[in-house]
Amino acid sequence: MTTTPKTEEVPLDSGKSELPALAQKAVAACRKGKYKEALDDLEEVLAAYKDTGKIPARLLSYYGVCLAEVKGKVADGLEFCKTSISKDRFHADHYANLARVYIVGKARKKAIDALKKASTFDGDNTLAGDLWKEIGKRKSPPVGFLRRDHPLNVIIGRVRRKK
Numbered sequence: 001m002t003t004t005p006k007t008e009e010v011p012l013d014s015g016k017s018e019l020p021a022l023a024q025k026a027v028a029a030c031r032k033g034k035y036k037e038a039l040d041d042l043e044e045v046l047a048a049y050k051d052t053g054k055i056p057a058r059l060l061s062y063y064g065v066c067l068a069e070v071k072g073k074v075a076d077g078l079e080f081c082k083t084s085i086s087k088d089r090f091h092a093d094h095y096a097n098l099a100r101v102y103i104v105g106k107a108r109k110k111a112i113d114a115l116k117k118a119s120t121f122d123g124d125n126t127l128a129g130d131l132w133k134e135i136g137k138r139k140s141p142p143v144g145f146l147r148r149d150h151p152l153n154v155i156i157g158r159v160r161r162k163k
Helices: 018-031 035-050 057-071 074-087 092-104 108-121 126-135 151-162
Strands: none
Touching: 018 035, 018 057, 035 057, 057 074, 057 092, 074 092, 092 108, 092 126, 108 126
16 A cells, blocks of 8 residues: 655645646646546656655645556545545545545445535536536435335336336
């Protein structure tokens, strides 16, 4: 398991001119779904930040998504995303990235909870909106006072779906 580095929020510009541009490029690639490209860039950026001992929470969040998407390391991805949230808990992108990692790990319920949290901080967040569209929302059962798996709800639901 990858160890999570010590983090403190610092600006992307750490005095090295190529670092901010590369970090921004990595974040943009990740937001476009180009996780492999973003992972390579993020590893380079994080290696540069490792010397300072202060890694921006935003980069940890996107690195966690890339680990889960590219390498299948869902546990490590969750750890990085949760670390980013602990450092900057009011940023909706962190929760959207956490939801993405949960989706990769087949934890739909937890992904939905993370997306709800993202929506509380920024209702217009494009990452969260795209994830909502991807996983979809369930319609309420036809007969609301009965359980979803009640035979009457199942039959009515099948009939409605065929129309």
